[in-house]
Amino acid sequence: MTALHRFPVKSCSGEELDAAEVEPWGLAGDRHWMLVDPSGETVTARAHPRMLLMRPRLSGDGLVVSAPERADLDDLEVATPQGPLTDVTVFGRAPFAAAxxxxxxxxxxxxxxxxxxxLVHADDPRRRHANPAYAGPNVPMAFADGYPLNVGSLASLAELNRLIAEGPRAAEGGLEMVRFRPNLVVDGEAPWAEDGWRRIRVGEVVFRVVKGCDRCAVPATDHRTAERFKEPTATLARHRRWDGxxxxxxxxxxxxPATxxxxxxxxxxxxxxxxVAPDGPPR
Structure with missing residues (x-):
């Protein structure tokens, strides 16, 4: 494994780590904070690309967030809330309580x-579950989109960049892996080999590979400027498009061990x- 990433606040900038503890709902501290609108629905960089410029980091008993684009704004320091609870949703799915x-x-x-x-906190991720059709029953979740962890392959990224370089928007290529916001980055396999993985071991931990990751507009957003481009979505649509x-x-x-x-x-x-890697969406 070549890199580990944790994203303390959903859709904001992440932290690159040397080591991280695994919990049943993912890496410790990953996506345990989230922004919601007045109705309780998640707010993400899909609609607000500037979220990618916010820099959160976990502190001893809470969160510190800086906003480099706003020199007039002091860093925010937030203690981990003990309540009250409010109902929230992630992309309109079943509501659950967060602090x-x-x-x-x-x-x-x-x-x-x-x-x-x-701003809300996943004080008890056991209140939310991943889709049992893929993950199995009662897999707990914090605020990740759909499943506890995501893995990206450097071999697949290199192939994607090669395909972009051959297309009409070659200048938008040379993408970095952070654009895809993976928790784990791996190397050494053939491009797209991960589509066929079913179980892997990383260090001491065995993971089930439950589903491919369908992509939104966030990978097409520059994590340094919040500018949005056509790539990699356009090239993925030519070579990696299934089920819409x-x-x-x-x-x-x-x-x-799960924890x-x-x-x-x-x-x-x-x-x-x-x-064998399927000729269609992974899982």
Whole structure:
């Protein structure tokens, strides 16, 4: 494994780590905070690309967020809330309860985005579950889109960049992996081999590979400027389009041990079960 990424606030900038503990709902501290609109629905960089410029980091008992684009704005310091709870949703799916941060956090983010938002915390990820059709029953979730972890392959990224370079928007190529916001980055396999993975071991942890990752507009957004482009969506649509979506990377559920083990950059990645990569969406 060549890199580990944690994203403390959903859709904001992430942290690159040397090591991270695995919990049943993903990497410790990953996507445990989220912005929601007044109705409780998630607010993401799909609609607000500038979220990618916000830089959150976990502190001892909470969160610190900076906004480099706003020199007039002090860093936000937020204590981990103990309540009250409010119902929230992620892309209109079943509502679940999350803890509200204090009013100063809501005001800080609302000022930055120029729209009313609230900051919430996944105080108990067991209240939300991944889709059992793919993940199996009762897989807990914090605020990731659909499944506990995501993995990206450098071999697949290199192939994608090669395809972009051959197309009409070659200048938009040379993409970095962070555009796809994976938790784990791996190397050494053939491009798209991960489509056929079913179980892998990374260090001490065995993961089930439960589904491919269908992609939204976020990978087409420059994480340094928040400018949105056509790539990689256009090239993925030519080469990796199935079921009305474009696909890059695969989703993981920790299998054993599901909690307490530590992943480290440099850990060996072993494919335990695989099929021939499908000519269609992964899983």
């Amino acid at each position: 509200l941060a204090d009013d100063s956090a809501h005001a800080w983010f609302s000022d930055l985005l120029d729209t009313p938002v609230r 979506a474009v696909w890059f990377g695969v989703q993981l559920v920790p299998d054993s 307490g083990a530590v992943l480290r950059v440099g850990d060996e990645v072993e494919v335990l079960e695989a099929e």
